Amino acid sequence: MARRRLTQQQRRRIAAQQQGRRNRLREVAVETLQPAAGSGADRPGRVITRHGQHLAVADTGGDLFHCLSRQSIGDPVCGDRVAWHPTGEGQGVVTAILERRSVLTRPTYGGIDKPLAANIDQLVVVLAVEPEPSAYLLDQYLVAAANFGIDAVILFNKSDLIDGARRPALERYFAHYRHIGYPLIEASARSEHGLDSLRSHLRGRTSILVGQSGVGKSSLINALLPDIEVQIGQLSAASGLGRHTTSTTTLYHLSEGGDLIDSPGVRSFRLGRLDVRMLERGFREFGGFIGHCRFSNCSHDHEPGCALLAACAEQKIHPQRLDNFRHMAAALAQQR
Numbered sequence: 001m002a003r004r005r006l007t008q009q010q011r012r013r014i015a016a017q018q019q020g021r022r023n024r025l026r027e028v029a030v031e032t033l034q035p036a037a038g039s040g041a042d043r044p045g046r047v048i049t050r051h052g053q054h055l056a057v058a059d060t061g062g063d064l065f066h067c068l069s070r071q072s073i074g075d076p077v078c079g080d081r082v083a084w085h086p087t088g089e090g091q092g093v094v095t096a097i098l099e100r101r102s103v104l105t106r107p108t109y110g111g112i113d114k115p116l117a118a119n120i121d122q123l124v125v126v127l128a129v130e131p132e133p134s135a136y137l138l139d140q141y142l143v144a145a146a147n148f149g150i151d152a153v154i155l156f157n158k159s160d161l162i163d164g165a166r167r168p169a170l171e172r173y174f175a176h177y178r179h180i181g182y183p184l185i186e187a188s189a190r191s192e193h194g195l196d197s198l199r200s201h202l203r204g205r206t207s208i209l210v211g212q213s214g215v216g217k218s219s220l221i222n223a224l225l226p227d228i229e230v231q232i233g234q235l236s237a238a239s240g241l242g243r244h245t246t247s248t249t250t251l252y253h254l255s256e257g258g259d260l261i262d263s264p265g266v267r268s269f270r271l272g273r274l275d276v277r278m279l280e281r282g283f284r285e286f287g288g289f290i291g292h293c294r295f296s297n298c299s300h301d302h303e304p305g306c307a308l309l310a311a312c313a314e315q316k317i318h319p320q321r322l323d324n325f326r327h328m329a330a331a332l333a334q335q336r
């Protein structure tokens with residue numbers, strides 16, 4: 001069926017309807033009323049995972065419902081807080097997406113940013129000795145986190161594979177992130193080393209594991225969640241959605257409080273529409289030097305009097321970071 005084209009007026013009406021639903025839901029939340037099942041009144045919920053038009057939505061008690069979403073409301077994604085109401089045994093319909101505190105997006109080739117996950121507090125960028133870690137990909141994620149307004153943690157998994165021969169290279173390429181101010185955790189999903197340190201960063205917040213395919217994101221979820229089988233079983237029972245856990249983005253509850261989202265691995269990552277100021281903001285250790293170059297439009301590449309190049313020469317900025325910055329700036333310029 002061809003998608004209906006909405007007129008301006010229809011769009012405004014839908015937006016107004018959604019706002020009305022949000023407001024009503026807020027009132028419900030304030031009064032902590034639980035509408036009776038089947039009453040048709042909207043309830044608050046959270047999207048646990050999504051497969052095409054099918055959503056698994058958790059109600060405030062943690063029970064899961066297989067929901068469809070009204071086409072007019074946009075794209076609900078994992079982590080979204082929504083208004084929904086039951087339509088039958090274990091089933092429901094999502095009627096509005098509540099305001100997002102943050103949203104992680106991915107640019108599509110059409111030039112539109114597509115949401116991947118919402119209401120995230122923290123990006124956990126997972127790297128490992130295998131597949132070969134990419135500092136460029138890491139820096140892209142760090143820029144994205146800064147611009148989405150969310151924290152970032154770097155997690156080096158498969159520490160059981162780090163031997164004397166590999167250690168020096170890892171130190172050379174990644175140890176400086178600690179000095180920049182990012183938590184850098186070494187862990188192993190296999191030997192369960194470092195998991196307590198990771199847990200302390202995850203407590204009470206919504207975090208998402210991102211990174212290349214094969215770095216061990218799902219293995220970490222398995223190691224961190226003793227009841228993972230139960231959670232996947234509930235997902236399957238509610239919606240049949242649990243079977244696709246590696247191909248979809250899925251939210252899990254941590255027993256110590258907080259939520260952890262597993263996402264499918266990526267080979268590369270493209271930053272959305274950023275300008276050069278936003279890019280600079282993503283390299284937080286540049287902060288003290290930006291604005292001190294001789295030329296106000298300095299590209300920090302070759303210009304005389306460049307404060308960043310000087311900082312690099314004085315080892316206050318890691319050359320790999322400046323290199324990655326220049327490559328990203330060039331890639332963004334090409335996009336435009």
Ligand SMILES: Nc1nc2c(ncn2[C@@H]2O[C@H](COP(=O)(O)OP(=O)(O)OP(=O)(O)O)[C@@H](O)[C@H]2O)c(=O)[nH]1
Pocket residue numbers: 157158159160161187188189190191211212213214215216217218219220246263264265266
């Ligand atoms: N030696 C070692 N191997 C690990 C560790 N964690 C995961 N692996 C292995 O790495 C491989 C990939 O692990 P996954 O957890 O599937 O990786 P992923 O990041 O979820 O991959 P995608 O879902 O494709 O993005 C598996 O063979 C795991 O057994 C670890 O700490 N040490």
Ligand SMILES: [Mg+2]
Pocket residue numbers: 217218219246262263264265
């Ligand atoms: Mg996985």
Ligand SMILES: [Zn+2]
Pocket residue numbers: 293298299300301303305306307308309
């Ligand atoms: Zn400069």
